[in-house]
Amino acid sequence: MAHNMDLVCKEIIYDEVDSRYAEPDPTMVADIRVIHNLLSLERLTIPACNYFGSIQQDIKPNMRKIVATWMLEVCDEQKCEEQTFPLAINFFDRFLCVCPIDRYHLQLLGCCALLLASKIRQCHPLTVDVLSAYTDHAVSPEQIRSWELLMISKLEWNITAVTAFDFVDQILERVKWGSDDSRLREHSHTLIHVCSTETIFMQLEPSLLAAGCIASASRGLNVSSKLAVGYDLCRFTLHDLTKIDFVVKVVEEIVAKEISEKQIQQQQQQMCAATNGSCKDQYQQAPQKVSSSGATNPKEQQPETPTDVQFIYF
Template structure:
């Protein structure tokens, strides 16, 4: 029996905005309180990593952004993937040759958690110029999930955008405001050095 869902959606469909959520300031309070649970808890370049340098993380995060842009991923994929990568780097020392594999694996996991269209493993392997194999991605997916104790949810900068825009009297006036905010969040996630 094949239970795989084979539907292909060309565009993401979002639920309409619930005014009760945007009119309740407890939502922002909970976001801020819960964000602490998903923020990297140490400077992993000093305390954990022996071979990975900040500029390497920036290169891989920029590569992840480019993959997301080229594949037209939903906006929440990149922030979650980078968050997963940073949290993993806080708990597991890796070699510099494994950093792109980690980035690709985090993109895979983030697409499974926050997207209607999952990034296929073979596509991610192609983006690495086949320096990463299907088997490596599958084993690293399990490694990342186990090191993060299967806690792959996270509060990211993306989660604040609608909350802030809807609270501003001028927030709904410009259709470009949300798009620019998403771009800014993506750029911020790539620039840690």
């Protein structure tokens, strides 16, 4: 006797997204082979070249900075998991190493990188409709879907990459001073995100960038001694202390510049508000911040750095 069976798989829609993070796996933390494997694999997915002026004739470093900062803002507002943004930037740069595009497609490429990275590193990936809304619908969902396939093909389906994020927990969970300050992990990730928007770090080994950001965060928070931190970072990443110190110097210069520019921007906005908006024309060329609904907020002309660098101490 035949029976009618309902085989429809209905998607469960949760009212609130569970954003809790899994605890570090003690087995992986205890096995030194994990770090050794990360170190051996990291060079395979570093962008192959500095594509400005060679592969990309129409794209300049400042354009990458603008789009990368926008991508970081989207990740922050959508509460993406911390590993999503570094992976998206890796996809973004590797694509530009092999496929020339014009500047008008740069934000579209950023959307595709975020979409693909969120599918790999998140339980709840971003949607094409949300990403389209963040471009004020200048990029359509259909374009994002089409370019996602183009990106995957240009990356030759190699859509897993080692990023600086992958080294942070592996290092902090293995050192005595890793739990001295609860803010150390957060500050290290913040520095990695900020540095990922900078062209100067585009071809740097992820392990070296992670070591520099951890060292900078530990110094700002007065975690352990500089000598102990440096010894442990050299021991786990196999990089010279001279290289790590140089990265720390560049990181601190970049963050200090970000803080200074943000403070100047806030002062200008306060002056503008005090004069009843008489300096409005001064900000007309600043990129507008687009909400998830696609509407622009006239009070927030210039996007802020989402992971607030003002809470980083040196």
